[in-house]
Amino acid sequence: MSESDQARIPAPPPRQPLPLLQLILVGLQHVLLMYGGAIAVPLIVGQAAGLSRDEIAFLINADLLVAGAATIVQSLGIGGIGIRMPVMMGASFAAVGSMVAMAGMQGVGLTGIFGATIAAGFFGLLIAPFMSKIVRFFPPLVTGTVITSIGLSLFPVAVNWAGGGAHASEFGAPLYLAVAAMVLGIILLVNRFMGGFWVNIAVLIGMGVGYAVAGMLGMVDLGGLSDAPWLRVVTPLHFGLPTFGLAPVLSMCLVVVIIFVESTGMFLALGTITDREVTPGMLRRGLLCDAAASFVAGFFNTFTHSSFAQNIGLVQMTGVRCRSVTAVAGLLLIALSLLPKAALLVASIPPAVLGGAAIAMFGMVAATGIKILQQADIGDRRNQLLVAVSVGMGLIPVVRPEFFAHLPLWMNPITHSGIAMATLSAVLLNLLFNVLGGAGRERMNQAAHH
Structure with a gap:
């Protein structure tokens, strides 16, 4: 799409700017919800x-x-990079399996991982303009199915947190469940009996009260806080110069393709929530940012980056759709990277507190997908089959992660990602049922215009 075409796309209606305090508090909610995922990789x-x-x-x-x-x-966007929507970025889980394997390989290790990340980021910069053209293969039927699957694939994370953490020795203990239920209950009560500013920070209120109660119950571990330095600057190439091996590079290039598929679904979800049409030009800028972040990440001692799905539910629940909120959240992340004591304090939030909030947040993602599916002809038996099979494929890595254990390792980024499995299934089945043949193409065009 040319720049003149993009200029003719109507801009979203102007929104009242949020007060600075509200921007910071809502941005802090985004940080808290994605922080666990950001540090996990x-x-x-x-x-x-x-x-x-x-x-x-x-x-x-x-x-x-x-x-x-x-x-x-x-x-916010810089030049031709950045989708200019409320998006949070972080290290992608899609590459974890491959990177763990590389870490133990002779001659690869961390420097090999960083080299593969740099090469994959460069590869992503090359293919992003072509990948952005696939938006026409995402009518409401496919988009709704993908977003529903995103919510369902995130939900086990919320349940694990609410039970005290996946590796908790007493998973599901009444104390963990009570704290998670209290956080969720506070969020629901704030949404029911209050409005405006308070609803926008309902998640922060619930987590703040939950953190205080968990602290009084001895659930907050502040070990190491006194030993952590006040300031620490991240220096590039801290572990040495990156190295480049053919197998690690090819593996990470595949990961970037999967990241692009996942990000496409997330961008379309945010477009629906924020009442903005995600054009191929916007998608190209968003994918270029994903790739550029991965390219830079390799030099700064970290890994492939992608857009996080966690914040989709938060945007839907709070109704705060302005991108300045996530820009403030980005500033908070940078501050945390420079202040190890503050980062450790955030990391001390008990999983049960996060779980109570995440149940509402991730459920909202699935609810958004169901809402989008109402725009499709879901009464058509073939479309019902598309949704059924695609959601089922997306749940396979969630229900039994070892289901594809005997397939080649290079397929792990696909087979271990519920979002990628659901997206590929929905796109391919839509091509089979609704695109192949003249009548099918007409139906797809009508759905896209709708």
Whole structure:
């Protein structure tokens, strides 16, 4: 799409700017909900590489720095990069399996992972203009199915948190469940009996009360807070110059393709929630930001980055759709990367507190998908079959992650991602049922115009 075509696209209606305090508080909610995911990838890879606790902390700080900068670029845009929507960025889980394997490979290790990340980011910059043209294959039927699957694939994370954490020794203990239920209950009560500003920060209120109660119950671990430095600057190439091996590079290039597929679904979801048409030009800018973040990440000691699905539900629930909120959240992430004490304080939030909020947030993502499906001809038996099979495919990695254990390792980024499985299934089945043949193309065009 040319720049003149993009200029003719009507701009979204102007919104009243939020007060600074409200911007910060709503932005803090975005940070808290995605923080666990943001630090999980460097934590897992650092442990697999045998790094010390101090080195793992450095990896986490590096990830927060790149995630914050990429979030700002994605939200506000710089030149031709950034979708200019309320998007949060962070290290992608799609690459975890491949990177853990690389960490133990002779001659690869961390520097090989960083080299593969740089090469994959460059590859993403090359293919983003072509990938952005696939938006026409995402009518409401496909988009609704993908977004529903995103919510369902995130929901087990919320349940694990609410039960005390996936590796909790007493998972599901009444204390964890009570704290999670209290946080969820506060969020629901604020939404029911209050309005305006208070609804916008309902999640923060619930988590704040939950954190205080959990602290009084001895559930908050502040170990290491006194030893953490006040200031620590992330330096590039901290672990040495990156190295480039053919197998790691090819593996990470595949990961970037999967990230693009996932991000496309997330961008379309945000477009629906914020009442904006996601054009091929916008999608290209968003995917370029994903790729550029990954390219830069390799130099700054971190990994492939992508747009996070967690914030979709928060945007829907709070109704705060302005991109300045996520830009503020990006600034907060950068501040956390420079202030290890503050980062450790945020990391001390008990999983049960996060779980109570996440049940509402991730459920809202699935609810958004169901709402979009109402725009499609869901009464058609073939469309029902598309939804059924695609949602089922998306749940396979969630229900039994080892289901595809005997397939080649290079397929892991696809088979271990519920979002990728659901997206590929929905797109392919839509091509089979609704695109092949003249009548099918006419139906797809009508759905796209609708």
